[in-house]
Amino acid sequence: MAVAARITIAEIAARAGVSAPTVSRVLNQRGDVAADTRERVEHLLAEHGYRRRGAPAPRPWTLIDLVFDDIDSPWALEVLRGVEDEAHGLGAGTVVSAVHGRAAERRRWLDNVRGRESGGAVLVTTGLDAALRAELQELRIPVVVVDPAGGADLGLPTVGATDWAGGRAATQHLLDLGHTRIAHVAGRPDLWCSRARLDGYRAALDAAGVDLDRDLVATGAFDYRSGFEVTSRWLADGAAPTAVFAASDQMALGVYEALRQTGRRVPDDVSVVGFDDLQEAQWSSPPLTTVRQPLDQMGRLAVRTLRRITDGEDVASPRVELATELVVRASTAPPRTA
Amino acid sequence: MAVAARITIAEIAARAGVSAPTVSRVLNQRGDVAADTRERVEHLLAEHGYRRRGAPAPRPWTLIDLVFDDIDSPWALEVLRGVEDEAHGLGAGTVVSAVHGRAAERRRWLDNVRGRESGGAVLVTTGLDAALRAELQELRIPVVVVDPAGGADLGLPTVGATDWAGGRAATQHLLDLGHTRIAHVAGRPDLWCSRARLDGYRAALDAAGVDLDRDLVATGAFDYRSGFEVTSRWLADGAAPTAVFAASDQMALGVYEALRQTGRRVPDDVSVVGFDDLQEAQWSSPPLTTVRQPLDQMGRLAVRTLRRITDGEDVASPRVELATELVVRASTAPPRTA
DNA sequence: CTGAAAGCGCTTACAG
DNA sequence: CTGAAAGCGCTTACAG
Numbered sequence: 145m146a147v148a149a150r151i152t153i154a155e156i157a158a159r160a161g162v163s164a165p166t167v168s169r170v171l172n173q174r175g176d177v178a179a180d181t182r183e184r185v186e187h188l189l190a191e192h193g194y195r196r197r198g199a200p201a202p203r204p205w206t207l208i209d210l211v212f213d214d215i216d217s218p219w220a221l222e223v224l225r226g227v228e229d230e231a232h233g234l235g236a237g238t239v240v241s242a243v244h245g246r247a248a249e250r251r252r253w254l255d256n257v258r259g260r261e262s263g264g265a266v267l268v269t270t271g272l273d274a275a276l277r278a279e280l281q282e283l284r285i286p287v288v289v290v291d292p293a294g295g296a297d298l299g300l301p302t303v304g305a306t307d308w309a310g311g312r313a314a315t316q317h318l319l320d321l322g323h324t325r326i327a328h329v330a331g332r333p334d335l336w337c338s339r340a341r342l343d344g345y346r347a348a349l350d351a352a353g354v355d356l357d358r359d360l361v362a363t364g365a366f367d368y369r370s371g372f373e374v375t376s377r378w379l380a381d382g383a384a385p386t387a388v389f390a391a392s393d394q395m396a397l398g399v400y401e402a403l404r405q406t407g408r409r410v411p412d413d414v415s416v417v418g419f420d421d422l423q424e425a426q427w428s429s430p431p432l433t434t435v436r437q438p439l440d441q442m443g444r445l446a447v448r449t450l451r452r453i454t455d456g457e458d459v460a461s462p463r464v465e466l467a468t469e470l471v472v473r474a475s476t477a478p479p480r481t482a
Numbered sequence: 483m484a485v486a487a488r489i490t491i492a493e494i495a496a497r498a499g500v501s502a503p504t505v506s507r508v509l510n511q512r513g514d515v516a517a518d519t520r521e522r523v524e525h526l527l528a529e530h531g532y533r534r535r536g537a538p539a540p541r542p543w544t545l546i547d548l549v550f551d552d553i554d555s556p557w558a559l560e561v562l563r564g565v566e567d568e569a570h571g572l573g574a575g576t577v578v579s580a581v582h583g584r585a586a587e588r589r590r591w592l593d594n595v596r597g598r599e600s601g602g603a604v605l606v607t608t609g610l611d612a613a614l615r616a617e618l619q620e621l622r623i624p625v626v627v628v629d630p631a632g633g634a635d636l637g638l639p640t641v642g643a644t645d646w647a648g649g650r651a652a653t654q655h656l657l658d659l660g661h662t663r664i665a666h667v668a669g670r671p672d673l674w675c676s677r678a679r680l681d682g683y684r685a686a687l688d689a690a691g692v693d694l695d696r697d698l699v700a701t702g703a704f705d706y707r708s709g710f711e712v713t714s715r716w717l718a719d720g721a722a723p724t725a726v727f728a729a730s731d732q733m734a735l736g737v738y739e740a741l742r743q744t745g746r747r748v749p750d751d752v753s754v755v756g757f758d759d760l761q762e763a764q765w766s767s768p769p770l771t772t773v774r775q776p777l778d779q780m781g782r783l784a785v786r787t788l789r790r791i792t793d794g795e796d797v798a799s800p801r802v803e804l805a806t807e808l809v810v811r812a813s814t815a816p817p818r819t820a
Numbered sequence: 821c822t823g824a825a826a827g828c829g830c831t832t833a834c835a836g
Numbered sequence: 837c838t839g840a841a842a843g844c845g846c847t848t849a850c851a852g
Contacts, residue, residue, distance in 0.1 A: 153846060163823050168847055178821055197845055198536035198830080206597045207545075207577065215566065216761070221559045228553065228580055232587065237594045239545065239575040242566055249570065256575045259544045260598065368765050397765040404767045423554070424762060427706045427735040429742045491830060501839050506831055516837055535829055535846085 151192040160185050171196070204454060205236045208447065209257060209265040209285075215242045217367070217394065218422045219439065223268055223290060226443025234451065236263055243270065254279055264450035266290060266443070269335060272298060286453035288446045294336050301459050303446045303466070305437035307337045310468030311344025311389075314417045314435050317470055318387045319352045322478045323415060327360035327385035329374050329395050331419075338366075341391045341419060360385050364395050371398025379406050386414060386479040393418035393425045396432055396475075411477035421471055430474035437468045489530040498523050509534070542792060543574045546785065547595060547603040547623075553580045555705070555732065556760045557777065561606055561628060564781025572789065574601055581608070592617055602788035604628060604781070607673060610636060624791035626784045632674050639797050641784045641804070643775035645675045648806030649682025649727075652755045652773050655808055656725045657690045660816045661753065665698035665723035667712050667733050669757075676704075679729045679757060698723050702733050709736025717744050724752060724817040731756035731763045731772055734813075738766065749815035759809055768812035775806045 153171070157164045162181060169177050170185040171194075177185075188194075210227050212220050228238045239262070243249040257265075264286040272289065277298075280287050289302045318326050328345045331338030342361070349356055360378070364370030371390050378384060379402060390396040396418030403414050410416050410430055418425055421436035445464060452459055491509070495502045500519060507515050508523040509532075515523075526532075548565050550558050566576045577600070581587040595603075602624040610627065615636075618625050627640045656664050666683045669676030680699070687694055698716070702708030709728050716722060717740060728734040734756030741752055748754050748768055756763055759774035783802060790797055 152844085154844095164845085165824090165847075166822065168845095169822090172847080176821060181821080196536035198534035203597055206594060209575075215559065215563055218556055218559065218762075221553065221556065224578065225553055225580075228578055232579060232590060235590060235594060237547075237577040237579060237591075237598075240562065240566055240578045241570060241575060242563075252570060252573060253575075256544060256573060259541055260575075368761075394765070397767075400767045401765075401769070423706075424556075424765065427732070427739075427762065429735075429738045429767065431739070490828085492828095502829085503831070503840090504838065506829095507838090510831080514837060519837080 150197075151194055153194075156185065156188050156192065156194060160188050204261065205234060205263040205451070206261055207237045207239055208263045208450060209239045209241065209253075210268070210443075211241050211243060211253065211265060211270055212268045213243060213245050213270055215240065218424055219366075219392070219394070219420060220268070222420075222422060222439035223443040226440030227266055227447055228443075229440075230444040230447040234447070250276065254283070257283060257285070263454060264288070266446040266450065269293060272300070286450050288449045288453075290442055290446050291335060291337050293334050294339065300462065301449050301453070302463050303442050303449065304337060304463070305442065306465045306468045307340035307437075308344040308347070310419060310435040310437065310470075311341035311391075312348045313344075313468065313470045314389045314419065315345045315348035316352075317433070317472065317476065318389065318415060318417060319348060319354065321387075321415065321476060323387040324354050325357070325360065325385045325387070325479075326354075327362075327375075327378060327388045329362055329364045329371055329388065329390040329399065331364060331366045331391035331395075333363055338391055345389060359383060364391070366392045366394060368394045368398040368401075371395030372402045373398070375399045375402035376405075379403075379408075384414070386481070387416070387476070388414060389417045389419075391419050393420040393422045393432060393434055396434065397424065397428060400428065400475075410475050413480065415476040415479070417476060425471075425473070428475075433473045433476040434471055435468050436471045438466050441466055488535075489532050491532075494523065494526050494530065494532060498526050541599065543572060543601040543789070544599055545575045545577055546601045546788060547577045547579065547591075548606070548781075549579050549581060549591065549603055549608055550606045551581060551583050551608055553578065556762055557704075557730070557732070557758060558606070560758075560760060560777035561781040564778030565604055565785055566781075567778075568782040568785040572785070588614065592621070595621060595623070601792060602626070604784040604788065607631060610638070624788050626787045626791075628780055628784050629673060629675050631672050632677065638800070639787050639791070640801050641780050641787065642675060642801070643780065644803045644806045645678035645775075646682040646685070648757060648773040648775065648808075649679035649729075650686045651682075651806070651808045652727045652757065653683045653686035654690075655771070655810065655814065656727060656753060656755060657686060657692070659725075659753065659814060661725040662692050663695070663698065663723045663817075664692075664725045664727060665700075665713075665716060667700055667702045667709055667726065667728040667737065669702060669704045669729035669733075671701055676729055683727060697721060702729070704730040704732060706732045706736040706739075709733030710740045711736070713737045713740035714743075717741075717746075722752070724819070725754070725814070726752060727755045727757075729757050731758040731760045731770060734770055734772065735762065735766060738813075748813050751818065753814040753817070755814060763809075763811070766813075771811045771814040772809055773806050774809050776804050779804055 153167045157167045231238045241253045268290045292302045330342045362374040418434035425432040425434045491505045495505045569576045579591045606628045630640045668680045700712040756772035763770040763772045
């Protein structure tokens with residue numbers, strides 16, 4: 145098996161029109177090289193993929209990076225499972241990091257990546273500003289974003305789910321059961337997926353000729369607490385809905401608890417639909433009707449996309465959405481009055 | 483700053499009483515070297531920490547490894563959070579792997595580790611047989627085990643929780659409320675922690691002069707399903723307990739659902755206590771009384787222990803147990819009859 | 821800031 | 837299976 149001949153310092157020197165020692169100085173970050181000489185040499189080194197003699201061939205795909213803002217939710221766990229399993233199958237380890245939306249922790253992660261190989265990074269709902277983009281570009285590793293934040297188009301491959309269709313399906317299910325006072329606890333407004341689910345909810349109401357009651361739409365943060373608080377407020381206002389569509393399973397569990405504390409039963413008094421289909425949806429009492437998004441598959445797809453970029457294949461679409469699916473369990477029923 | 487002079491092939495050769503080319507052959511894994519020569523040379527290379535000229539100095543603590551059998555439970559997520567945050571703070575990335583108890587996946591992980599640096603491995607409830615120990619020893623990375631499986635003493639530092647005391651506290655809490663028909667859903671029998679919780683349960687009953695009813699002790703697998711099934715069986719047998727202590731929060735949620743499906747309410751009809759204090763314990767309806775074990779702290783401690791081993795410090799105790807703590811929420815109350 | 825020369829560390833091709 | 841010799845790739849010390 146012929147190994148591609150490694151380019152040597154001498155060859156680089158010839159092409160750059162300098163001597164070997166000069167190339168050596170550039171390689172070893174010595175200060176005493178003219179700026180334009182250095183630039184010319186560095187460009188040639190990069191172009192020919194120069195590696196020093198003893199250095200082992202870089203093994204791409206020994207590691208990939210998975211970056212969350214936080215890993216405190218079961219949601220993150222599902223994505224991690226898919227990413228880890230897919231990467232493991234390709235022989236790569238998965239480096240998991242949580243940067244907590246803080247610049248210092250992001251920097252620490254970048255410093256860490258600089259000190260090793262990385263076959264690419266999967267960023268999960270992570271904000272991706274110009275500075276970070278520039279740094280990642282400098283590191284020359286491919287990047288895929290799962291559930292991107294809102295804002296300008298990233299110009300990067302992204303993976304998501306059919307959130308709009310899911311929001312519509314959840315709402316349609318409640319309409320089909322006979323509900324008309326359907327509340328919605330929306331998700332973090334900084335993420336596109338939240339807006340898509342909200343618009344799906346609106347579209348279903350529109351199509352059914354049900355007027356949107358603005359008092360029955362509130363914004364949560366995808367977590368248990370906000371589901372609890374929003375619902376408690378609705379119940380205290382006396383304008384209780386007969387059904388609640390929460391944009392995440394965790395918020396749906398908060399809705400459960402607010403209902404329980406006021407003596408209401410699910411689904412007898414109020415129907416509840418979640419979004420995600422975390423394992424927690426099955427573990428709740430009653431088991432939660434929800435919109436399944438294939439988070440593990442989204443993770444897998446992100447890894448495969450990184451791999452395709454590495455292999456130089458064209459990534460067909462910069463934005464892929466995997467299908468959502470309504471999973472009916474025991475938390476939804478016709479309204480009492482029907 | 484003086485850099486310790488790197489040992490050269492020539493020096494190794496002199497010490498081994500062979501020529502430089504022979505050392506080179508050993509280094510480059512050529513076949514044509516006598517077994518005893520190879521061994522002598524390899525020993526010297528290791529002893530003097532030989533590194534080839536161009537090779538960058540190894541940067542320990544760029545990465546550490548965290549190995550689970552499975553990462554499908556929120557339990558794993560809590561450990562991960564602690565490990566990741568502690569490692570991140572030390573500038574290291576956390577490589578997460580799930581080996582699913584399969585030799586092939588374990589091998590794949592080991593192959594991956596061989597191709598990069600690792601500052602050490604935290605094994606979580608992972609079986610650690612002689613073969614794996616030998617391989618890890620060969621890789622020369624420190625190892626710490628969280629919640630070790632039962633069986634022979636590992637001779638490795640381990641991190642756990644005061645499971646026995648936790649089991650006792652959970653049971654005592656139920657006794658204090660007036661319960662005497664207290665069932666126990668035990669955890670995976672292959673883990674020490676399960677046995678310790680069971681023994682704590684027994685000890686509390688003994689101390690209170692309550693006879694152990696063997697029919698009220700069943701073995702689960704720490705998961706939702708087994709909690710559900712064990713409880714359903716008890717209820718079907720007509721010998722229903724007035725309280726259930728489950729050895730994990732996930733099993734406790736299965737207990738909830740079995741009770742709900744038979745029209746029983748928590749805690750009015752049956753009290754339930756879990757173990758772990760996962761986030762899910764707060765998210766359940768009613769919020770679950772449980773024994774908190776500081777899983778994130780256990781993860782942090784495991785990382786700090788790896789670090790201490792790396793730094794050559796003595797690891798004071800091969801076995802550290804962090805304190806558990808009873809957290810009373812809304813799933814426990816006096817028995818109806820009391 | 822740069823190159824010609826010397827020299828180090830390692831590997832290869834050959835001989836036995 | 838091993839070594840003496842040759843040679844490659846790279847760096848260092850010196851000169852300008």
